[in-house]
Amino acid sequence: MVQVKNICCIGAGYVGGPTCAVIAYKCHHIKVTIVDLNTDRIAAWNSHQLPIYEPGLDEVVFERRGKNLFFTTEIEDAVNEADLIFVSVNTPTKKSGMGAGFAADLVYVESATRGIASVAKSSKIVVEKSTVPCRTAESMRTILETNSTGNLRFDILSNPEFLAEGTAIKDLLYPDRVLIGALQTPEGRKAQQALAEVYANWVSTDRIITTNLWSSELSKLAANAFLAQRISSINALSALCEATGADIDEVAYACGRDARIGPKFLKASVGFGGSCFQKDILNLVYLSEQLNLPEVAAYWKQVVDLNEYQKKRFVERIIKTLFHTITNKEIALLGFAFKKDTGDTRESAAITLCKHFIQERATVRIYDPKVADEQIFLDLTEPGIVITRSPYDASRNVDAIVIATEWDEFKELDYTRIYKNMKKPAFIFDGRLILDADKLQKIGFRVHTIGRKENEK
Numbered sequence: 051m052v053q054v055k056n057i058c059c060i061g062a063g064y065v066g067g068p069t070c071a072v073i074a075y076k077c078h079h080i081k082v083t084i085v086d087l088n089t090d091r092i093a094a095w096n097s098h099q100l101p102i103y104e105p106g107l108d109e110v111v112f113e114r115r116g117k118n119l120f121f122t123t124e125i126e127d128a129v130n131e132a133d134l135i136f137v138s139v140n141t142p143t144k145k146s147g148m149g150a151g152f153a154a155d156l157v158y159v160e161s162a163t164r165g166i167a168s169v170a171k172s173s174k175i176v177v178e179k180s181t182v183p184c185r186t187a188e189s190m191r192t193i194l195e196t197n198s199t200g201n202l203r204f205d206i207l208s209n210p211e212f213l214a215e216g217t218a219i220k221d222l223l224y225p226d227r228v229l230i231g232a233l234q235t236p237e238g239r240k241a242q243q244a245l246a247e248v249y250a251n252w253v254s255t256d257r258i259i260t261t262n263l264w265s266s267e268l269s270k271l272a273a274n275a276f277l278a279q280r281i282s283s284i285n286a287l288s289a290l291c292e293a294t295g296a297d298i299d300e301v302a303y304a305c306g307r308d309a310r311i312g313p314k315f316l317k318a319s320v321g322f323g324g325s326c327f328q329k330d331i332l333n334l335v336y337l338s339e340q341l342n343l344p345e346v347a348a349y350w351k352q353v354v355d356l357n358e359y360q361k362k363r364f365v366e367r368i369i370k371t372l373f374h375t376i377t378n379k380e381i382a383l384l385g386f387a388f389k390k391d392t393g394d395t396r397e398s399a400a401i402t403l404c405k406h407f408i409q410e411r412a413t414v415r416i417y418d419p420k421v422a423d424e425q426i427f428l429d430l431t432e433p434g435i436v437i438t439r440s441p442y443d444a445s446r447n448v449d450a451i452v453i454a455t456e457w458d459e460f461k462e463l464d465y466t467r468i469y470k471n472m473k474k475p476a477f478i479f480d481g482r483l484i485l486d487a488d489k490l491q492k493i494g495f496r497v498h499t500i501g502r503k504e505n506e507k
């Protein structure tokens with residue numbers, strides 16, 4: 051039985067950082083080294099201001115850093131020392147060439163794999179942590195076997211990550227399940243067992259699922275597709291609610307009470323964001339097309355199309371309500387992150403909203419409690435935005451407020467004060483269904499909520 055004593059993780063991002071920090075936190079007998087090419091990111095991991103905002107992450111990192119948890123750009127040394135290597139690099143959607151706009155770009159996975167092959171002096175277990183198309187493990191094995199020197203063994207495992215941002219530490223400490231795929235050979239199973247033992251330090255064994263490699267790879271894409279599909283389903287219903295007078299929260303509650311449907315992930319919104327849902331579904335669509343399964347591809351593609359429709363629909367409702375023009379008007383956008391409790395803006399619906407508002411020549415006054423100003427300027431290069439320090443500053447003298455992220459603090463604002471400082475009529479558009487519409491209406495606001503008709507007077 052192989053016992054893992056030294057782990058290296060290639061990629062110190064949203065997944066590699068928290069995942070391997072938690073391994074170090076729970077397994078003091080294992081040395082964990084997280085490496086990255088990005089020197090700034092590694093410097094931040096070694097500082098007091100970690101590069102990622104994630105509740106509970108600071109405690110975990112500060113407790114183990116310098117003991118059995120290390121962050122470095124010395125990739126070769128860390129790879130060489132390790133007996134198990136996680137590959138946790140980014141796999142974005144390809145921007146050009148074959149499969150552009152759909153396929154996952156595997157250039158970083160391949161270069162990390164070649165990097166391992168070129169420096170490895172001993173046999174390794176190599177673990178796909180990144181989300182990848184089905185059968186990527188096969189390519190990794192071929193690259194490793196044909197590029198390494200000596201008689202080395204490489205066992206490839208698939209161990210996809212299911213954490214969600216904002217709850218990463220909780221998800222890692224108490225996972226619903228850990229999935230480990232391996233080739234079903236004696237050596238493959240041994241490697242699978244070795245990784246299972248690492249997780250068994252804090253995860254009960256009935257939650258550790260072992261499968262073949264391809265099931266594991268596909269399950270990750272499938273899980274994200276299922277989750278995103280629920281959001282598109284509820285968002286499609288939200289359009290019906292707005293047209294009929296049904297209330298989407300009531301519909302979600304009534305449906306979710308059926309144990310077969312379940313209550314989670316049924317919150318209507320301005321559309322899902324985040325770095326993965328869209329990317330992984332498009333990857334699944336591409337895979338289906340490549341396998342000559344166009345009906346399957348079209349089925350999943352609709353989940354992404356509906357999401358785009360939802361964002362556009364919300365923008366149209368705003369423009370129509372503001373007397374069919376927002377030119378020269380000012381809009382306060384509360385929330386810029388793709389969900390609460392993260393500073394991540396990748397594919398955030400807020401970006402799409404802002405771009406539409408700016409195209410209509412409105413000014414957008416943005417407030418988000420965690421997103422860095424530089425990030426907003428990277429996401430929006432157009433003129434026409436003002437970054438503000440508080441929701442009160444953001445909403446001063448504006449025509450409308452748009453809630454784009456469900457930050458808890460937006461529920462507790464002094465809306466009477468905000469109302470007084472706005473232009474009249476004062477409109478508020480709740481893209482996250484977090485506000486008490488009746489209360490706001492009493493203050494004087496005209497309230498529009500996704501999945502509801504305008505609050506009637």
Ligand SMILES: NC(=O)C1=CN([C@@H]2O[C@H](COP(=O)(O)OP(=O)(O)OC[C@H]3O[C@@H](n4cnc5c(N)ncnc54)[C@H](O)[C@@H]3O)[C@@H](O)[C@H]2O)C=CC1
Binds near residue numbers: 085086165211
């Ligand atoms: N963000 C999330 O919540 C989740 C992401 N995933 C998947 O995990 C993977 C990583 O995602 P994130 O951590 O969000 O990406 P990220 O972009 O935050 O981090 C990836 C890191 O890998 C580094 N990198 C790339 N090539 C490298 C190389 N050859 N050597 C060393 N470092 C290298 C980059 O510099 C970057 O810092 C993706 O495949 C993603 O789909 C899976 C579950 C959740």
Ligand SMILES: O=C(O)[C@H]1O[C@H](OP(=O)(O)OP(=O)(O)OC[C@H]2O[C@@H](n3ccc(=O)[nH]c3=O)[C@H](O)[C@@H]2O)[C@H](O)[C@@H](O)[C@@H]1O
Binds near residue numbers: 277315316319324
């Ligand atoms: O592969 C990944 O990257 C991860 O993708 C998602 O995690 P994440 O994107 O971090 O966050 P979610 O909580 O899933 O939210 C995604 C988006 O959907 C939106 N959402 C979520 C739930 C809901 O009911 N309604 C809704 O609009 C959120 O606001 C957010 O914009 C999955 O939940 C994770 O299991 C997965 O590991």
